[in-house]
Amino acid sequence: MxxxxxxxxxxxxxxxxxxxxxxxxxxxxxxxxxxxxxxxxxxxxxxxxxxxxxxxxxxxxxxxxxxxxxxxxxxxxxxxxxxxxxxxxVLDGEPTVVIENGKILEKNLKKMRIKMSELMMLLRDKGVFDITQVEYAIIEINGGLSVLQKANNLPVTPKDLHIPSTPSRLSTEVIQDGIVIEQNLKQRKKDIDWLNGQLKGRGITDVKEVAYALILPNEQLYIDKYEDHIGDEADMGDYEGPY
CATH class of the missing domain: 1.20.1270 (Substrate Binding Domain Of Dnak; Chain:A; Domain 2)
Structure with a gap:
């Protein structure tokens, strides 16, 4: 052996x-x-x-x-x-248009062997929930979806409005699963007192109530609690069932 x-x-x-x-x-x-x-x-x-x-x-x-x-x-x-x-x-295939001017091209969809529900999922993954806003949607050779929205639905940038902008920064994790990440606080030149003050301002008395917290690029604190209290949650299912 x-x-x-x-x-x-x-x-x-x-x-x-x-x-x-x-x-x-x-x-x-x-x-x-x-x-x-x-x-x-x-x-x-x-x-x-x-x-x-x-x-x-x-x-x-x-x-x-x-x-x-x-x-x-x-x-x-x-x-x-x-x-x-x-x-x-021939070997890799080529991109295929599946939506043009808000219209689904069913023949191309069948050629790619993609179901309508899968296409809708890919659109939602790109942040598109209204198919009429789509000028072109293209299935790439790796199976991913590229979306070009119609011109009047594209987001306006500071450059379009001639507004000066500040350089982009990264968000920093400061709480994860109820545990404070002190090293990351120091990187953003913050301390525990600042964090506790931010939490108390949101009505949070115990850090263990927080599932996740970030210091955003604009120095604001994003907080996600374990108990979200959303109310009626959106249901993506199309039938009643246990799953």
Whole structure:
């Protein structure tokens, strides 16, 4: 048993560093930017690497060749799709318009095998709740949705109004799950007394009532309590049921 464990450890090291080298060679790409083929290909490469590490019934060499083969073919396809636009379209697909001037293009939606409910979800994810406000909506090759709203629905920027603006800043967490993050308070040049004063001003006597709190870029404090007291909550379901 000890011998088998040592063999597995050696194979794990080989598999781990092989994956590390191949992924560095193939380049960085966010998961959200992967096409469906890239996603499946990544799963397959990972599966081969796992088998290389744990399948003691076969030789390491055979699995490593398979792993290297998948990585090399992936690299070749990446090179081809960059150099040849036509083959890139064939292999990766191309963006598809699914909404134009507020009208849903059902044929294109069916071609992409996307249900109407999924399209509505993607629109809501982009902050669009009124489909008539959409000039164009495009399904990208990674399955994401890009939305161009109609000109009269686009938000006005300070630049449009010729209003001077201050540089953008990040928000800073100061309370999480009822616990004060003192280091972050110091970064924003605040202290516990300031925080307690802000909480008391909102009627909060115990910091444990707060689930999350941020110091916003404008120095205001955003507070989310465990008990929100919203009242009638919006129901997204279309049928009555336990879930």
């Amino acid at each position: 000890l011998d088998e464990a040592l063999v597995v450890i050696v194979r794990v090291v080989i598999s781990f560093f092989s994956l590390l080298i191949f992924t560095r060679i193939l380049g960085k790409q966010e998961v959200g930017q992967l096409t469906f083929f890239d996603y499946i290909n990544g799963i397959t490469i990972g599966s081969i690497a796992a088998t290389l590490a744990t399948d003691l019934s076969s030789k390491v060499w055979a699995h490593w060749v398979g792993l290297a083969g998948y990585a090399i073919l992936t690299g070749v396809l990446q090179y081809v799709t960059v150099k040849n636009r036509y083959l890139g379209k």
